[in-house]
Amino acid sequence: QQPVQSPQAVILREGEDAVINCSSSKALYSVHWYRQKHGEAPVFLMILLKGGEQKGHEKISASFNEKKQQSSLYLTASQLSYSGTYFCGTEGDAGNMLTFGGGTRLMVKP
Amino acid sequence: DAGVIQSPRHEVTEMGQEVTLRCKPISGHDYLFWYRQTMMRGLELLIYFNNNVPIDDSGMPEDRFSAKMPNASFSTLKIQPSEPRDSAVYFCASSAPREGDTQYFGPGTRLTVL
Numbered sequence: 001q002q003p004v005q006s007p008q009a010v011i012l013r014e015g016e017d018a019v020i021n022c023s024s025s026k027a028l029y030s031v032h033w034y035r036q037k038h039g040e041a042p043v044f045l046m047i048l049l050k051g052g053e054q055k056g057h058e059k060i061s062a063s064f065n066e067k068k069q070q071s072s073l074y075l076t077a078s079q080l081s082y083s084g085t086y087f088c089g090t091e092g093d094a095g096n097m098l099t100f101g102g103g104t105r106l107m108v109k110p
Numbered sequence: 111d112a113g114v115i116q117s118p119r120h121e122v123t124e125m126g127q128e129v130t131l132r133c134k135p136i137s138g139h140d141y142l143f144w145y146r147q148t149m150m151r152g153l154e155l156l157i158y159f160n161n162n163v164p165i166d167d168s169g170m171p172e173d174r175f176s177a178k179m180p181n182a183s184f185s186t187l188k189i190q191p192s193e194p195r196d197s198a199v200y201f202c203a204s205s206a207p208r209e210g211d212t213q214y215f216g217p218g219t220r221l222t223v224l
Contacts, residue, residue, distance in 0.1 A: 032212070032213070041201060042201070044212050044214065089213075097155065100152065
């Protein structure tokens with residue numbers, strides 16, 4: 001089943017923070033986060049494996065709560081370049097097949 | 111590495127015509143995925159291969175769709191006959207377990223069926 005992302009869209013001013021959530025109805029092995037800019041392919045941001053670890057990439061970090069079957073992506077001090085649609089992809093077990101959420105459209109304004 | 115390569119980048123065809131999309135995965139990657147993206151349905155997995163063997167094709171919408179991977183460096187997705195509702199962006203992606211199953215996407219093929 002497709003994971004549920006929230007919010008569907010968010011508008012920020014440069015420098016503001018945002019949180020994007022991804023929830024699944026089934027147990028997860030991993031969560032992958034991607035960003036897609038308009039007219040381009042999705043680009044990998046990070047992967048989180050079960051175990052509740054948290055990862056970071058510059059001012060973008062993520063957490064994975066295995067028990068709650070959800071992951072959150074944190075964008076701190078947003079930049080214009082952060083604009084795009086963020087997708088979470090979930091993996092039920094180590095089988096390489098991802099199911100993507102519906103996406104969260106993020107727009108950062110000056 | 112050049113990344114995942116897809117061709118053509120854009121395809122415009124008429125209803126009923128055969129369409130063939132092509133993909134070259136990243137060298138050394140064991141897995142290849144075909145996705146379709148539309149505004150209405152989002153990003154959908156159509157089929158994926160492991161070591162050139164189709165593993166799961168449950169996402170292929172109809173018998174009009176078929177995919178092959180004759181060798182480790184080439185895959186095709188064919189639609190015959192094409193219909194207007196097939197209009198979408200089709201992405202190919204590849205991955206390798208040693209890279210944490212990260213999927214690298216190609217630039218996509220934008221298909222328009224008139």
